[in-house]
Amino acid sequence: MMTVVSCITNEHNLLLVLIAALICLFGSAVTLRLLHRGASASGGQRLGWMFLAAVAGGGGVWTTHFVAMLAYEPPAPVSFDPAMTVMSLVIAMVGLLISFSVSALGVTPVFALAGGALVGLSYSAMHYAGMFAYHVVGLIEWQFGYVVISILLPVLCSAISVALTSQRQLPMRHFCWSVALLVVGIVGLHFTAMAAYRVTPLAGSSPEIDPAAILALALAIAIVALIIVGTGLASYLIDTNVRTDSQEKLRHMAAHDALTGLPNRPNFTSHLSRLVQEAGGHDRKFAVIGVDLNRFKEINDTLGHSAGDEALRIISRRMAQCLQDDEFVARLGGDEFAAVTKCASRSEVSAFSNRLAEIFNRPIR
Template sequence: MYRIFSCITELHHPGFVIMAALLCVVGAAITLRLYRRARETQGIQQVGWCVLAAGTAGSTIWSTHFIAMLGYRPSVPIELDPGLTSLSLLVAMVGASAGLMLAILPRWRLAPAIGGAVCGLGISAMHYLGMLAYRVQGLVSWDHGYIFASILLAAGLSAFAFQLAHKSRPKWYRHPALFLSLAIVSLHFTGMAGFGVSPVLLEHAVTNPPVLQALAFAVGGVTLLIFGAGVASYLIDDSVRLESLTRFKYLAMYDGLTGLPNRESFSRNLELALSQARKSGEQVGLLFIDLDGFKAVNDLHGHAAGDQVLQQLGQRFSALSDERVYPVRLSGDEFAVVLRLQSKAALEAFVEQLQASIGEPMETSFGLFNLGASIGGAIYPQDANSKESLLSNADLAMYRAKSELSRQVCFYEPEMDERIRLRKSLANDLRIAIEENQLQVHYQLQTDLASGGVRGYEALLRWKHSTRGDISPVEFIPLAERDTTILALGEWVLRRACQDAASWTQPLSVAVNVSPMQFIHDDLASLVQRVLDDTGLPPERLELELTESSIFADRDKALAMLTRIKEMGVSIALDDFGTGYSSLDILRAFPFDKIKTDRSFMPTIEENPQAQAIISAVLALGRSLNIPVLAEGIETPGQLELLRNMGCAAVQGFYLGRPKPMSALVEAGQLSLLGAMQPA
């Protein structure tokens, strides 16, 4: 140990030693920074960072050795072999490259240590190759013990340094750059401690110290330039990464079209506002905003027009925002505003300002648009005591604002909004019931009055809720018609009715009601054809019942679709005739297979002349157009006899048979099934 110490203090120039040590520490730190960056990347980027790190490491190793050698004072003249000196630099870079490539191998726990050891062997090869380029005027001797110790120190300390580099935040005294520097320095000075020279002086042989000093500074300067290139690359990459991270963060937290905060930002800001309100005693207002008329802009002028409208709204909402007002875009044409306020009056005043901002005409390249909005609001803590209940109550208030045509702004009212909550909960349960096949189809008999025989059955939907019991179609059908649930419900009933009817041995018809929404949102003809193909029911056994409102929603489209269905062989019945429009033009435009009178006429038909006159007129109209009429709602023998005398073709009602599941009809002997088929 003393020999190594004396080698440093007595045989080396202290200025050169300090210069070499500083370059070594700085270079080791830069090398390991670049190595960490290589581990964070993949593919060609990883190779590029490895090459840059290897160049920095090779320069560090070589310059440390070269400057320290220039500071060595053997007391005899020296000279350097330029070829071997250059080759030693190449060996340093190749050894560092091999070690770095091994160290970044994935899924190998010892890869960093093995890569570091290879790098240490590269340091050793560079050092002793450089010593061959160091020519002295004397006889050179080596102590093999020091040589072995120097190589072991270089490999071991390098391996430890690279293993430490995998820790996220090592302490300063265990910093990997410190141990990599020790690996380089310990190799040199331990190896030089084993280096001995016996002088053999030749005439005119002399060393020029100023030249050596100039060469040392030149090597140090070039090395610093290489370090600068590595640091610059690292800093440029950091800057690009920061810009990308900032951009990604913006995209994650803000809406790209309007520039407003998005749903994620909304959730975080709402939590922060509620947390501050709990501490300060302030109130937090929450508004949900749904644009009225925006769908028409998209449908009539395209999405580009809708985007321009949303961009203008984003600018207007941004102008309203401050440290207490936080507007966001949730999705599509849905927005929200979080407000920190002192009273409900402040919220109402802001709503007026908000309505004025939305209602101002919007000038776009597609024309001038005027929109409104349905706004629902709730206040913490008077309307809700948690984030979830505040969100729910504000949403219920907006739902009520959309459903009440006379009001565009609604604030949470417990009694009214709880009823809405129950309806929304029931609508959700209905969607689950459709998916999990929890509904039932009951069948009501349709009787031919002339023969007394069975004409067919009408399929009627029934729902027995798991907790609320039987729920009337009058209650759940309107819920389904509020959104696209009615489409799934209509398809489910049609498929089940056709499947059941296909299993009957009697070739009776089955009548299925069709919702007006199915004409607007669905290709009903394709659905009917698909269901008939899947169930195997002959088309002539299926009858679709629709009301006049279905046709008036989009007359041309509805009549074209009914024509396609009729061409398949499916019958079409006009339901609830005598109420609503009762347009004779509809009967003229489309040849229906049946007219069904509305059940509302039946309770008073026996004693009410006006009701009798209306039914008599409908029957006469049917006979003149050659369309049979079926009367619904027969509940007494007198009603049945009166209709028989009027010449009604067919009837159905509780007096003739209540709606029953197919299994009950089979048990009663009214229906029989093909083969061993069992009722669904």
């Protein structure tokens, strides 16, 4: 443990380490949110969410690794193999897509644990592929014990994290634990592996590092990663808003009359039940007024049902507009309505009735 801590504090640029950690935290949170959304979907939608989670997760962990590599300050000149560097990104994304798909195969926790373990292996494969792209002019030595620990740590943390996230209900407490475990796995993988990586510079070689250039490159990579991860987050937020709006519309449709927009009979019954409970417990009064339109059938018979529907809409709109506080009106069906008001005396009920009656005395064009 002390070797890992010493590696971080003595051999890394701590500002870039902090940037890498923040990217890791943000990327992990977005990835797990997308994964949980995919676990509750089905068919093509599930595959789409898993793909977004893999892209966001792969981009986030690759950027964490790359920025942390730029933070490493070896005692010898370094360079990067572009092809292998890009390959490590592909390994991360493809590996996560396969891993997330495995975690969503069944309803038992075994699949989630297996998929989570594959997530950890994907992270490890990405990291060591990136290390192959990291060329140092010097003698390289690996400490095998730290290599094993660096692989086992993300496997264990990711397995638990994905298992928690794959639950149908995800309380905020469990989500926070999942994010924390995933971050610990990723950060632990990188810095434990770096503790296993020992460089002995060749005679006459000296590092040629421009700190400003390294910082600029790291920030550029971080911005690109945030765009990738942010795209996944935006998709999640848009979907959440659309689902919320759809649920609100469905709830409104279930409680309101489709023709007039007034509360329907079930809504009226529910409202009346609440008033009965309030009146019984607090000695309060309310009045219910039934409204039935006389000769309404003549409108349908002489002018057609479309004219009758328009008449109902106009009357309903007028009644809704005349309501005051603690007043309620609903369409029970056909040409039958019901109005409810809280009251303290008969005079208040009469005033409410007269206000409603005035609506039916006005002409309807």
